[in-house]
Amino acid sequence: MYPAPLIEPAVERIQRIFHPAPLATLRPDSGAHFELYLAVPTRGGVKYLLYKAAEIEFTEKKRLELMENGVSTLYVSDQDGGAYCHFVDRTVGEMLASDRIAPKEKSRVLYETSRSLVQSAFERPESPLAVSTNQRVVTHTVTALAAEPTLLRTLVSMFTFDYSLYTHSVHVSVLGTGLLLEAGGWPADDVRDVAMGFLLHDIGKSRVPPDILRKPGLLSPWETKQIERHPEHGVGLMRHHEVMRPRALEVIHGHHELLDSSGYPRHLGGKNISVETRVCAVADVFDALTSHRVYRPALSGHDALRLMLDRMSDKLDDDILHLLIHRLGPNGRHAV
Ligand SMILES: [Fe+2]
Ligand SMILES: [Fe+2]
Numbered sequence: 001m002y003p004a005p006l007i008e009p010a011v012e013r014i015q016r017i018f019h020p021a022p023l024a025t026l027r028p029d030s031g032a033h034f035e036l037y038l039a040v041p042t043r044g045g046v047k048y049l050l051y052k053a054a055e056i057e058f059t060e061k062k063r064l065e066l067m068e069n070g071v072s073t074l075y076v077s078d079q080d081g082g083a084y085c086h087f088v089d090r091t092v093g094e095m096l097a098s099d100r101i102a103p104k105e106k107s108r109v110l111y112e113t114s115r116s117l118v119q120s121a122f123e124r125p126e127s128p129l130a131v132s133t134n135q136r137v138v139t140h141t142v143t144a145l146a147a148e149p150t151l152l153r154t155l156v157s158m159f160t161f162d163y164s165l166y167t168h169s170v171h172v173s174v175l176g177t178g179l180l181l182e183a184g185g186w187p188a189d190d191v192r193d194v195a196m197g198f199l200l201h202d203i204g205k206s207r208v209p210p211d212i213l214r215k216p217g218l219l220s221p222w223e224t225k226q227i228e229r230h231p232e233h234g235v236g237l238m239r240h241h242e243v244m245r246p247r248a249l250e251v252i253h254g255h256h257e258l259l260d261s262s263g264y265p266r267h268l269g270g271k272n273i274s275v276e277t278r279v280c281a282v283a284d285v286f287d288a289l290t291s292h293r294v295y296r297p298a299l300s301g302h303d304a305l306r307l308m309l310d311r312m313s314d315k316l317d318d319d320i321l322h323l324l325i326h327r328l329g330p331n332g333r334h335a336v
Pocket of ligand 2: 168172202
């Protein structure tokens with residue numbers, strides 16, 4: 001009889017880390033050559049079961065079966081993180097460049113992909129994979145909006161009225177990017193950097209207790225304070241990620257600052273708020289007003305802009321508000 005080993009083999013003790021790979025990001029029949037796992041709840045937490053080996057194709061049939069069974073997310077292990085990120089980058093790029101896909105379908109896929117990737121970032125804000133996969137898709141979105149300005153309207157027409165943090169993040173990113181491009185004079189790299197700030201401007205809300213975030217009634221002063229900490233939480237979470245540039249961090253930190261210094265957390269005045277941060281504030285307020293909330297129904301685009309012009313002209317940048325009116329025009333969900 002062999003004596004029991006004194007030390008367990010190292011491989012047994014290594015805990016593998018799994019990252020969400022939402023179905024919306026897994027374009028079928030496109031060469032997903034990495035392992036995919038299913039998360040199965042257990043009494044103690046969750047375990048990951050191999051769903052597809054690397055050499056097996058992820059097909060449309062598999063995707064539909066998963067959806068029928070209520071599965072919206074598969075998982076990749078740490079070692080396949082780079083392959084997954086590269087896959088999303090490649091397939092989104094190919095989809096946007098394809099002549100055979102209609103603009104409306106491109107917008108739908110981009111919107112769904114972005115929404116589900118933002119959700120992954122909110123669930124794992126510390127994960128470099130979650131943030132860098134978002135950055136790949138943001139880069140494609142900015143490039144596509146710069147090349148084809150009418151895509152903005154098609155994307156905006158996809159916006160859901162129902163408010164969620166994830167759709168709100170995508171809306172602010174799309175509107176903010178459209179506004180920067182409309183303003184002109186912005187080098188493409190700067191727009192891409194800033195767009196990551198738009199997309200993840202509320203990431204700090206992942207650190208605010210959910211019962212406070214979802215509370216329908218009036219908030220107590222202590223609860224309000226917890227919510228008002230989200231810009232600083234956001235900077236704290238994002239500053240370690242290489243892809244988050246200083247301009248994006250400043251947008252996250254400053255998106256609730258207002259021109260008359262009545263904003264938070266630093267009570268900055270007009271001159272100290274960067275143009276891109278003002279753009280984020282306008283897009284943020286506009287999207288919040290045009291979404292259904294538990295405490296009030298959605299306003300039309302026209303009514304939201306009217307309210308912003310009439311009642312917030314000392315708080316929001318007037319030039320940016322007029323750019324928004326000009327950019328969205330008389331059609332779509334946000335008819336003005
Ligand atoms: Fe916010
Ligand atoms: Fe927001």
